[in-house]
Amino acid sequence: MLTSSLSQLGAALRSKKISSVELTQLYLKRIAALNPELNAYITVNEELSLQQARAADTQLALSHTHALTGIPIAQKDIFCAKGWRTTCGSKMLSNFIAPYDAHVIEQFNRAGAVNLGKTNMDEFAMGSSNETSFFGKVKNPWNRNSVPGGSSGGSAAAISARMCAAATGTDTGGSIRQPAALCGISGLKPTYGVISRYGMVAFASSLDQAGPMARSAEDLSLLLNAMAGFDARDSTSLQREPEDYTRNLNTPLNGLRIGLPKEFFTEGVHSDVANAIESAIAEYKKLGARIVDIHLPNSSLSVPVYYVLAPAEASSNLSRFDGVRYGYRASGYANLAEMYEKSRAQGFGAEVKRRIMIGTYVLSHGYYDAYYLQAQKIRRLIAQDFVEAFKQCDVIMGPTTPTTAFNLGEKNDDPVQMYLSDIYTIAVNLAGLPGMSIPAGFSNNGLPIGLQIIGNYFEEARMLNVAHQYQQVADWHTRSPQHIEV
């Protein structure tokens, strides 16, 4: 069961080979066994999960089913789920029980999926290694000394260690794709606006986008079918006809034009990563694709632009965590100002505070034009680069990250080095484009490597097709970490 695809699990459930309760218990047992070491989950709630599993079994008995009915799915702890503690990886929300469901959670509930638990993440999704979580670091199942990536590191690790059938993530600058690459799984960040942000704790509103994380592109397409769709509660949600993201999976790739931006293949890329990406591209050529050299001249500005805009929005988004209505409040204070200061000083971790300060600074009177407005202008130029590029190609490919998973603690003292691990993923968020990462091999020391596929707006179905065809001829996505018994 642990190696089954989502459609195989669905078939097993519908044919009563296994019940949802049994499947949920199987995963809960596995979590109980592996989580003390890997720390992929912040919250597990057996009672709530089994309650949903029982309801799913009733639906299955009545044959009122969706592709995901009865399947246990892990939810990143950034999504509010009614009755579930929703911490966003922060002490600030360590006592927060969400009184409502995020749109994404509603969609999974509607599909009859089981919420298996809330996965660990960098605090407020700010981080690339999962080390900023108040609930402790997550270990990479492929190497316990390595980071799983972040911020959706808990989801990536849980999938990789088979501690769930699939999971959700969110991606503001690479938070789905980077941990997917580092943990050897598949992850998709859709076009901005395809999945409602309602109920997803905001980091940087103009960049945040939820997405599915799973082992294969086929699984991703089933998850995306459930997650996508217009939601009036999110003004940036796009009103479009519903799509079946599985519809193109089996389309042959003859004539596919793959754009390779030279900016993604510089000396910063580790040779193991470069080799793996080259091999994957060679495989695509065999599948009928042809290569086009493209340029993304402004992409080198992505990291600085991102680290102006994302903190600016975050500094405002996180103002609501003030100790007044919910969340952490310091115990001793003499007056209102002190209550704010102490609650926020004690409730937020170092990286969150760093970004709040950067954001506050760039929005300040006298600096706004030089930083925020300037960054917005460059953001448009970066988006324009992609518009030009997609005139010549159907998808863009490159490494998801410059290196494989780095060691726990390695980049803790150097935020800029940490920020640079998202150098290839950030431009996609700035442009609002869909991007994904799929397993494309291993380094010499056995760590997973991710291939990034970037599509034009709303080209998710095409990207899933491109990824799925590769996964028909490559088996990287089926591999499991050596130390994890399956």
Place this chain on the structure above:
Amino acid sequence: MHWEIVIGLEVHVQLSTCSKIFSGAPTAFGAEPNTQACAIDLALPGVLPMLNRGAVERAIKFGLSVGAHIAPRSVFSRKNYFYPDLPKGYQISQFDLPIVGQGSLTIQVPTGTNGQTYEKTVRITRAHLEEDAGKSLHEDIQGLTGIDLNRAGTPLLEIVSEPDMRSAAEAVSYARMLHTLVRWIGICDGNMQEGSFRCDANVSIRRPGKELGTRREIKNLNSFRFLQQAIEYEAQWQIDTLEGGGSIQQATVLFDTEKGETRSMRSKEDAQDYRYFPDPDLLPVVIDDEWIEQIRSSLPELPLSKQAHYTADFGLSAYDANTLTSSREMADFFEATLNEVPNEAKLCANWLMGDINASLNRQSLDITQCPISPRQLGCILKRIVDGTISSTAAKEVFKTLWSEGGEPDAIIDTKGLKQMSDTGAMEAMIEEIIASNPSQVAEYRNGKEKLFGFFAGLAMKASKGKANPAQMNEILKRKLAG
């Protein structure tokens, strides 16, 4: 050399939408604390704002009725500051791209002499949409502050004027006109006690013709009387300060309604950096011409246009026209009454502004609660015009109608208020008066014409008030002439 007072107003108008500007929670006033605050108003993690189309529509209505440009694209920005009754830690407002651009409002300012006014046009700088904050309750819980978020997210239109007003009277006339207008076009209930219409006044003084002086902003004035008092006090304070050799520092002040004084709340140095930036959760508000035209065509005739109509076509004074258009209901009442007695606009105006208004005020009623309908008032006036009753009798009919109800004609009959129209009887009656007052008649005929009133009084008394005064005077004059 005298000082010129310079005033600009920022008026917060609470828009009359059923639900809040960014959530579906109701806006009704007076509910139990925090019962009208949903997840969005509480700023729970993950919630997002949804713009209420009704609020945008009301802002457009306002813009059109002050002749302003409606921005085809306007933007919501976040105004960041911490306060316990501001749940998100920022207020969603509009900053550099407001929905309503420059417009103007023409007002009638009373001169102080009875019934005299002068006209003035005040320029409106802009009007923008924003959300209200909640309330901090300091009195209810001993030693603690309570937060009531019912008001959080209530839609406001902030209307900013140019510093065009030169006296408290002008500021009050402008505020009143604005108050009339927003109720007239149905975008605000105008309830000042409940905070639906609040004024901030920017006041400075200068020597005429010189540069503008440093202003102080008086916050949150929720009655016209306080607006007047606060500006007068503040202007005098500034004059005294400057004449005493002091200087004015830019500041925000509060008006203490009990002491009648303004006092400084915070100085410019304490001014916060609000770090405005476009709210990434909301798309720019795009308004096309079609929508604007649709709203324009739904607008009622505006007070200014009605005033012009009343003065030009009915011959009413500017003062009368202004009073009769103080609300749409008042104007409707007037027009409906006039419909009963065409060509008697002045008579209708006098009764409406006199007896009706006085009676309403006595009982704290507004025109919509008037126990006498326009048809009934029209009927009374018709009976005056056709000579059936005298003005004195009309007042009695009015009083009876007000307190007991009924129909004017029936009241006239039961009370026997019909005027005497039998000229024969009246002539006999007057002849009798002349016969029984020979000395006064002689004096009158010798030139003491003042005595006419004496005879008229006797005649009216003899008729028990039922004589038609015009008819009676005519007979009296003829008989006295001998």
